Amino acid sequence: MEARRSRIDLPHATVSVLEWLPAEETGAPVLLLHGGGADSAELSWGEVGPALAAAGHRTVAPDHPGFGQSPRAQWALTQEKLVRHVAELVEALDLSDYAVAGLSLGGGMTIGHLLDQPGRARAAILLGCYGLMPRLADGFLGPVTHLSSFLLLRSGLLAALTRSYARNDAAMERGLRDLVRNPQARTSALVQAVMAEAATGTGMEVFGEWQRDQVLWNRLRTVYTDRLSPIETPVLLVHGDRxxxxxxxxxxxxxxxxxxxxxxEVPGAGHWVQRDRPDLVIPAMLDHLRSGDHASTPRPE
Structure with missing residues (x-):
């Protein structure tokens, strides 16, 4: 199923959007939010989008400002501005009674949207979700690991290291091993697509803006854990056990x-869980969406 690409002018940004349309719309529309770094709507959702549309869901996947084919916004990316951005997308796309799913950075945007617009989304799916940890690493060495990452980020060394391995096939393949654990899913085509995104887009640069806002010397700025209890929307959390x-x-x-x-909990999967095990993740997403459809259907008197 071919995706339709369009550009949408929002109050604070212009974005490129992929959309998969079902032959017959029998389920809720779904908004898909990709992750950070060298990611885009096509990279994260190129297999998921057609599957959801085939099951009757209008499926929309925007490139965040500065990622994929979306131009950079005039504002620096922060978590608060990205959450506002999601609300603007929902309005511009005329979504109602919809579901929203997000990977990593997009997962954090999804939680932020559920808190910012309570009750609007009928269902949500969080994949490898950001916003659930106080620091970048847990355990005894967590504070040291976090501080080291903060210093690398602030010094520019992290960006330089990322640029260097983004130009090297073997280095990129090694870097993807933590994200996509399944060797069959970590194809040469995927490696080349991620390298192309890193080389030609501005996603790495704007993601660095977001990281510098989020990664403080001793903690992460955004932690949603203590704010989850008021969220009444049914939420499926999909997470790789690796x-x-x-x-x-x-x-x-x-x-x-x-x-x-x-x-x-997806066995054998890493952080990019839907690319690692689409055979498990896509059916689980569809089941969750179907349960949301049934919950919202009025029962006969």
Whole structure:
């Protein structure tokens, strides 16, 4: 199924949007929010979008400002501005009674949207979600790891290291091993697509803006964990059991705090969980969307 691409002018940005239209719209529309770094709507959702549309869902996946084919915004990316951006997208796309799903950075945007616009989304899906940890790493060495990352980020060394491996096929393939654990899913085509995004787009640069806002010397600026209990929207948390960036224990805690939270632990998968195990993730997403459809259908008298 071919995606339709269009550009949308929002109050504070212009974005490029991929859209997959079903032959018959029988389910809720779905807004998909990709992750950070060298990511885009096509990279994260190129397999998910057609599958959701084939099941009857109008599926919309924007490139965040500065990512993919979206031009940079006139404002520096911060979590608060990205959350406002999601609300503007919902209005511009004329979404109602919709579901929203996000990976990593997009997962944090999804939580922010649920808190900012309570009750608007009928269902939500968080994949490898950001915003559930106080620091970049847990454990005894967590504070040291976090401070080291802060210094690398502020000095510009992290950006320089990222640019260097983004120009090297072998280095990029090694870097993707933590994100996509399945060797069959970590194809040469994926490596080349990520390298092309890193080389030609501004996603790495604007993601660095967001990181500098979020990564303080001793903590992360945004932690949603203590704010999850008021969220009444049914939420599915999808997480790879080999995700080294976000420990599964943090996701389990989030699922317990959410009034309607359920968790799918995906065996053998890393952080880019839907690229790693689409065979498990896509059916789980569809099941969650179907349960939301049934919950919203009025029962006969």
């Amino acid at each position: 995700d080294t960036g976000v420990p599964i224990a943090r996701v389990e805690t989030a699922a317990e705090l959410l009034p309607s939270g359920t968790i799918l």
